[in-house]
Amino acid sequence: MSYGILLLRVALGLSVAAHGAQKLFGALGGHGPRGTAGYFGNLGFRAPLVLAVAAGVSELSGVLLAVGLLTPLAAVAIVIVQLNAIGSVHWRHGFWNSAGGYELNLLIIAAATTIAATGPGRFSLDRLIGWDDNLSGLWWGVGVLVVGAAVSAVTLSLGRRPPAEAAQSAGDEEVREAA
Numbered sequence: 001m002s003y004g005i006l007l008l009r010v011a012l013g014l015s016v017a018a019h020g021a022q023k024l025f026g027a028l029g030g031h032g033p034r035g036t037a038g039y040f041g042n043l044g045f046r047a048p049l050v051l052a053v054a055a056g057v058s059e060l061s062g063v064l065l066a067v068g069l070l071t072p073l074a075a076v077a078i079v080i081v082q083l084n085a086i087g088s089v090h091w092r093h094g095f096w097n098s099a100g101g102y103e104l105n106l107l108i109i110a111a112a113t114t115i116a117a118t119g120p121g122r123f124s125l126d127r128l129i130g131w132d133d134n135l136s137g138l139w140w141g142v143g144v145l146v147v148g149a150a151v152s153a154v155t156l157s158l159g160r161r162p163p164a165e166a167a168q169s170a171g172d173e174e175v176r177e178a179a
Contacts, residue, residue: 005121006068011065012111016078023052043088044160051159055081056059060107068124068132072140075116079148080155082109088157109148117141 020028031039033052040048040055058081082138086102093100119126119136126132 002122005118006123007121008111009068009071009115009120009124010066012078012108012115013062013064013074015062016059016108017062020056023056024060036170044163045088046159046161050067051103051155055084065112068120068126069129070135071120071124071126071132072116072135072144075112076147079109080111081153082106082112083148083152084155087152088160109145113141113144116144136164169174 018028019030021027022032023036024033026032028036030036033049033056036052036056037048039052045051058077061074061077064070065078082105086105090100090102090105093102095101095103097103117136117138117140119132119140121127121132124132126135
């Protein structure tokens, strides 16, 4: 079991961290914070640059997940980003990833939550420090989902402009760019 958890942690953590590097540094073909902020602005978020940096940092926490340090904190950061992605982009496209749906996001959420619930495993920094017994269990998994859902609900409701206001803002931006 320890090898399986290690493989899952490393694969998931480094994959998600690569997306964070794209958002924060423009690495690996990413658009950096300004490009990501432009995308988030088009989705109607009120503070798109702040959100772009927050999303990048949250995804970069995949490094913590990969090495098994502060495992539940890394898991909740990943879950928050994925729930926001589902709520702002993928839900309206349905389940299947091939149609732009939330299939892959759901798998990432399930994997991060599973790691929080089962713990980081034998080959982790949490184990080396002696924290693994205190940072794992069913309630950690439940907590990751509850906190992730709560933070995402706030971000998606209070952090976004109403659709009419978002459309007006996008139109204003196009006028400024044309001038």
